[in-house]
Amino acid sequence: MLCLLGVYTYGGIDYKVSAPSSGSNMNKCRKEALKALKVNESTCTYTKCTFGGVWNGGGGDGQNNMYVGSYFYDRAAEVGFINASEPVVKVRPQDFKVAAKRACQTTLEDAKSTYPNVDPDDLPYICMDLVYQYTLLVDGFGKLVVPL
Numbered sequence: 001m002l003c004l005l006g007v008y009t010y011g012g013i014d015y016k017v018s019a020p021s022s023g024s025n026m027n028k029c030r031k032e033a034l035k036a037l038k039v040n041e042s043t044c045t046y047t048k049c050t051f052g053g054v055w056n057g058g059g060g061d062g063q064n065n066m067y068v069g070s071y072f073y074d075r076a077a078e079v080g081f082i083n084a085s086e087p088v089v090k091v092r093p094q095d096f097k098v099a100a101k102r103a104c105q106t107t108l109e110d111a112k113s114t115y116p117n118v119d120p121d122d123l124p125y126i127c128m129d130l131v132y133q134y135t136l137l138v139d140g141f142g143k144l145v146v147p148l
Contacts, residue, residue: 023104066137076095079103079115099130
């Protein structure tokens with residue numbers, strides 16, 4: 001299982017990171033993603049909310065698809081469930097879930113050969129990234145199809 005140890009720097013702030021000695025666990029990681037997104041936040045006073053108690057913007061007719069880029073596209077290409085030579089692709093959140101399950105069950109040593117297109121600095125986080133993306137799409141935005 002992929003295992004994190006050390007420091008993760010984001011926005012100029014250092015965070016101590018670690019994973020259980022047993023390795024990554026998709027279900028536990030998903031629970032953490034749900035907590036981070038605050039999907040059960042009850043402070044939203046609107047009919048439809050996304051996460052953190054924030055109004056979803058209202059949606060509207062014909063807005064069943066969500067267009068995302070960079071982070072989603074890059075990870076999908078790096079782990080191999082989209083073709084990086086295609087500028088626009090259509091994926092389902094399920095694709096991120098399947099990729100996350102695989103990544104979370106892969107040892108860091110095996111991940112180096114399993115995911116040769118992932119930057120070595122990002123490799124320890126690939127399980128977390130894919131679980132977060134899946135959770136954001138499904139629980140945060142409630143989407144089924146995502147053009148990248």
